[in-house]
Each structure stands twice: as structure tokens, then as C-alpha cells.
Amino acid sequence: MKKLINRQPGRVATWALGLLPFALLLVVYLLASDARLEANPNDKLLPAFSAMGDAIQRMAFEPSKRSGEYLLWADTLASLTRLAIGVGISALMGLVFGIVTGTLPYARAGLSPLITGLSLVPPMAILPILFILFGLGELAKVMLIIIGITPFLIRDLQQRAREIPAEQVIKMQTLGANTWQIILRLVWPQIMPRLISAVRLSLGSAWLFLIAAEAIAATEGLGYRIFLVRRYLSMDVILPYVLWITLLAFAIDFLLARYSRWRYPWFHGSH
Amino acid sequence: MAIIEMNNLWKEYGDQVVLERLNAEVQEGEFVTLVGASGCGKTTFLKMLLGTESPTRGELLLDGAPIPDQPDETRGIVFQRYSVLPHLSALENVMLADELHRHKLIGRAFGGKRKALKDAAMAMLESVGLTQAAGKFPHELSGGMQQRLAIAQALMKRPRILLLDEPFGALDPGIRRDMHHLVLDLWREQGLTIFMVTHDLAEGFYLGTRLWVFDKTRLDPQAPGAYGARITYDLPVGDCDKGTLTAIQEQADATARTMA
Numbered sequence: 001m002k003k004l005i006n007r008q009p010g011r012v013a014t015w016a017l018g019l020l021p022f023a024l025l026l027v028v029y030l031l032a033s034d035a036r037l038e039a040n041p042n043d044k045l046l047p048a049f050s051a052m053g054d055a056i057q058r059m060a061f062e063p064s065k066r067s068g069e070y071l072l073w074a075d076t077l078a079s080l081t082r083l084a085i086g087v088g089i090s091a092l093m094g095l096v097f098g099i100v101t102g103t104l105p106y107a108r109a110g111l112s113p114l115i116t117g118l119s120l121v122p123p124m125a126i127l128p129i130l131f132i133l134f135g136l137g138e139l140a141k142v143m144l145i146i147i148g149i150t151p152f153l154i155r156d157l158q159q160r161a162r163e164i165p166a167e168q169v170i171k172m173q174t175l176g177a178n179t180w181q182i183i184l185r186l187v188w189p190q191i192m193p194r195l196i197s198a199v200r201l202s203l204g205s206a207w208l209f210l211i212a213a214e215a216i217a218a219t220e221g222l223g224y225r226i227f228l229v230r231r232y233l234s235m236d237v238i239l240p241y242v243l244w245i246t247l248l249a250f251a252i253d254f255l256l257a258r259y260s261r262w263r264y265p266w267f268h269g270s271h
Numbered sequence: 272m273a274i275i276e277m278n279n280l281w282k283e284y285g286d287q288v289v290l291e292r293l294n295a296e297v298q299e300g301e302f303v304t305l306v307g308a309s310g311c312g313k314t315t316f317l318k319m320l321l322g323t324e325s326p327t328r329g330e331l332l333l334d335g336a337p338i339p340d341q342p343d344e345t346r347g348i349v350f351q352r353y354s355v356l357p358h359l360s361a362l363e364n365v366m367l368a369d370e371l372h373r374h375k376l377i378g379r380a381f382g383g384k385r386k387a388l389k390d391a392a393m394a395m396l397e398s399v400g401l402t403q404a405a406g407k408f409p410h411e412l413s414g415g416m417q418q419r420l421a422i423a424q425a426l427m428k429r430p431r432i433l434l435l436d437e438p439f440g441a442l443d444p445g446i447r448r449d450m451h452h453l454v455l456d457l458w459r460e461q462g463l464t465i466f467m468v469t470h471d472l473a474e475g476f477y478l479g480t481r482l483w484v485f486d487k488t489r490l491d492p493q494a495p496g497a498y499g500a501r502i503t504y505d506l507p508v509g510d511c512d513k514g515t516l517t518a519i520q521e522q523a524d525a526t527a528r529t530m531a
């Protein structure tokens with residue numbers, strides 16, 4: 001009999017074991033929901049699947065009575081746009097500052113303390129400042145994402161740039177490269193797949209900051225909607241929205257991972 | 272004029288003397304093999320030639336002028352590992368030197384110009400037997416192929432001197448022999464000047480034109496760092512007999528034991 005630590009589940013068993021907790025959760029929810037609805041048919045806390053189905057139908061496939069928009073899609077578009085702009089700008093800044101501070105000792109000496117200091121400021125604490133400075137418009141919400149994840153991206157990529165083996169930097173010089181060419185042909189291409197990893201890690205925080213900002217000041221967006229319908233205890237809307245956000249987060253992460261494997265095979269081959 | 276000249280060259284780290292009183296001249300076209308106990312300063316010596324370490328005292332001259340204090344295209348290098356760029360294919364690794372030279376701003380060639388550079392790089396790949404592997408990334412190559420690629424890459428620059436720091440130390444003995452033949456062939460064909468560190472003394476005995484043994488002539492067991500290594504043997508290859516080999520080996524072993 002093999003020790004437990006040496007026993008591997010097969011393909012089917014792996015899938016079954018992975019799905020089991022989800023199935024259990026579903027069953028527990030169904031039982032609990034049924035029990036509550038039996039006691040009180042108007043209970044809102046654990047809505048039946050049929051109620052959630054109705055809500056999804058209403059939010060996604062029927063135009064809103066007030067605005068004529070399909071709310072789920074309008075919210076999704078608004079949130080994803082903010083997320084894309086915020087994460088995109090952060091990634092760009094992380095790339096530039098990460099490479100510059102990771103590669104040039106003078107830049108590191110000048111900028112590292114500032115970046116470290118900024119990364120210690122709790123972003124949520126300066127949210128009011130952002131609203132004061134940038135108003136309640138799009139800019140404040142995007143700024144919160146940027147402020148929230150850029151310091152992490154810069155510091156991570158600086159570290160990754162410094163981890164490039166000294167042998168390779170020396171090698172470039174013996175091939176006649178100047179500093180600019182070393183950045184362009186060695187550091188930048190090697191940092192790109194690491195940028196994708198860092199962005200994947202920071203996406204969780206980005207969603208957090210996005211939803212927080214939308215909850216406080218917005219007129220559309222996934223976070224806005226959840227906090228709006230909370231007033232009416234509309235769990236039938238909130239739960240599908242949360243699931244939808246989770247699904248979006250998963251899809252983005254999955255696509256980034258796939259893209260990285262396809263675009264940078266050398267990175268994944270040697271790691 | 273000698274291509275490399277050392278006048279009373281010292282290298283110290285703090286109060287640890289690594290190398291002391293090195294005096295030698297190397298002519299263009301020589302193939303110098305460096306051997307010696309582990310930790311006696313062979314890599315340190317190559318680093319001074321490379322420009323990543325500077326002499327503490329004395330002179331180290333390249334073509335009569337102090338050697339530049341940072342790496343540049345006059346000196347090519349192949350390390351034991353990490354010598355080729357993992358994100359470029361074999362062909363791109365070899366093309367890199369020309370691309371950097373021709374296109375200062377973007378460091379990259381396109382279109383017809385790229386085609387011309389590609390042909391030159393393919394010819395170089397062929398001379399190290401890597402034609403089939405041109406499109407592969409380094410991680411898809413064996414250790415021996417990676418080192419051949421590193422040599423090809425360095426040679427594209429036609430460096431004044433080529434530095435090899437145990438380039439084949441991690442390879443199987445059989446493959447290592449093939450590599451040595453390859454290096455010897457390239458050295459003859461291209462008229463290179465080579466400094467090569469190897470930890471296998473017997474290897475140094477038939478490779479190249481000149482054998483340098485680094486060893487400590489004075490040794491204080493209480494303070495191994497008090498005295499540095501010198502060039503204790505400077506022999507033309509081919510002239511040394513089995514007795515010398517044994518004597519050198521025993522001395523190097525004794526030093527290694529004292530330092531360990």
C-alpha cells in the first residue's frame with residue numbers, strides 16, 4: 001500500500017474531486033433556500049434558482065424601463081472599460097518605471113524610495129482625495145485602480161529586471177550594445193512575459209478597487225448595480241452579478257495565461 | 272606588439288590577496304589555457320580581461336593601452352552558462368551582433384537588410400554545426416549545442432580576444448572532446464587569440480599553444496588569503512612531459528587542500 005503522499009488521482013478522479021465541492025455547495029444552497037422559502041415564500045435572502053433566472057432575464061435580455069438599456073451589458077461594458085484603462089495605464093507605467101529602475105542604478109537610487117513610500121499608502125484612504133481632485137467622473141475611479149496597483153507592478157518588474165543574469169547583460173556589451181540597445185533587445189523582451197504574470201496577480205486588487213469606487217460614485221457598472229439593489233435586498237440580482245464578475249475575472253486571467261504561453265514560448269519552456 | 276601585457280598585476284578583495292605579481296605577455300594568435308586549484312583566481316583574472324573587475328595594482332594592457340574598464344566588443348566571452356539569450360532563437364542570437372552594429376537606434380534589422388545578416392549568421396551557425404537548430408530557442412537545445420551557439424554568437428563580433436571560462440565544464444567528457452576540436456578548428460581558421468579556463472589539467476596539456484598554471488607560491492595555512500596566486504608554470508604546449516603534468520597536479524591538489 002503506497003503512502004498517501006505518493007498517491008496520485010487519475011484524470012477522471014481529478015475532475016470529479018474538483019467538481020465535488022461545487023456540487024456540494026449547490027446542494028446545500030438548494031436545501032437551505034427551499035427550507036427558507038417554505039417557511040416564508042417572500043424570503044429574499046436565499047432566492048430560488050427560478051427567481052435568479054427571472055432576474056437574469058430582466059437584467060440581461062429586457063431593456064430597462066427607465067433607460068431602455070440592457071443593464072447587465074451596459075454595466076459590464078462600463079466596468080470592463082474602467083478596468084482596461086486602469087490596468088492598461090498601470091501596466092504601461094509598471095513596464096517603463098520597472099525597466100528604468102531595474103536597469104539603471106542612478107534611476108533606482110532616485111526613484112526607488114519614492115516608489116516604496118507610495119506603495120505603502122493605503123489606496124482606499126486616499127479615495128476621498130481622488131473624488132475631491134477629479135470629481136465623481138470616470139477619472140477618479142480609474143485613478144483608484146492605477147494608484148492601487150501601479151506601485152506593486154513597478155516594484156515587481158524592477159525586481160524581475162534585476163534578476164536578469166549579469167552574464168547576459170555583459171554578453172550584450174561584448175556584442176557591442178549600448179545601454180539603450182540593452183534595454184531594447186534584452187530587458188524589454190524578457191520583461192514582457194513577466195509583466196503579464198504581474199498583471200494577472202494584480203487583477204484581484206484591480207477588481208477590488210474598481211468595485212469599491214463604483215459602489216461609492218457611479219451611475220452604471222457592475223459594482224454600482226450590486227450596491228444599488230442591495231437597498232431592496234435583491235439577492236436574486238446580486239448573486240448572479242457576483243457569479244458573472246467571478247466568471248469575467250476567470251476569463252481574463254485565462255486569456256492572459258493563454259496569450260503568454262502562445263507569445264512567449266521560451267519563457268514557459270524554461271520555467 | 273603584444274596583444275595582452277601584464278606588469279606586476281595584483282588583485283585583492285579587501286585584505287584577501289587573490290592574484291599577485293603577474294607578469295606576462297601574450298602575442299596575437301596565441302591560445303592560452305589556464306588551469307589551477309578551485310578558488311585560486313582564474314575567473315577573477317578573466318574578469319579583469321573582460322573589464323568587470325579592475326586591477327588593484329599594476330598594469331593590464333590590451334594592444335598597449337590600459338584595458339577598458341567595462342565590457343565591450345573587443346573582448347568576447349563564453350560563460351559556463353547563461354551565455355546565450357533565452358528569448359531569441361539560435362539564428363537571432365547569432366544575428367544580434369550585426370543587428371546592433373547596423374541599427375543603433377532600434378537594434379533590429381528588417382526586410383532586405385535582415386536577409387543579408389541572416390545569410391552571414393547561417394554561415395556561422397554552419398561552422399559550429401547548428402544549421403538544423405537555427406529556428407530553435409536555447410531551451411530546446413542540449414547543453415553542448417547551447418555552448419556552441421554561444422561561441423558562434425561571440426565570434427560574429429570578431430573580438431580581439433575570446434575569453435572562455437570553463438565553457439564545457441558541465442558537459443559529458445565525450446562531447447567536451449568534440450567541443451575542444453571545434454574550438455581548435457575555429458581558432459586556427461579565424462586566427463583568434465583565446466584565453467580558456469579549464470579545471471581539467473590534462474585537457475590543458477594538449478589544447479592551444481600555451482599553458483598557464485595559477486598557484487600560490489607562498490601559503491599560510493592560518494591565513495589562506497594572505498598571499499595570492501601567481502603563474503607558476505608558463506609552458507608551451509607540446510613541450511611538457513608526463514612528469515611535469517604529475518608535478519603540477521600534485522602541487523595544485525596540495526594548494527586546494529590547504530585552502531579548503
Ligand SMILES: Nc1ncnc2c1ncn2[C@@H]1O[C@H](COP(=O)(O)OP(=O)(O)OP(=O)(O)O)[C@@H](O)[C@H]1O
Pocket residue numbers: 284289307308309310311312313314315316470
Ligand atoms: N566579488 C568578490 N568579492 C570578494 N571575494 C571574491 C570576489 N570574487 C571572487 N572572490 C574570491 O576570489 C577568489 C578567487 O575566485 P575565482 O572565482 O577567481 O576562483 P577560480 O579560480 O575561478 O575558481 P573555480 O575553479 O572554482 O572557478 C576566491 O577565494 C573568491 O572567494
Ligand SMILES: [Mg+2]
Pocket residue numbers: 313314315436
Ligand atoms: Mg572560476
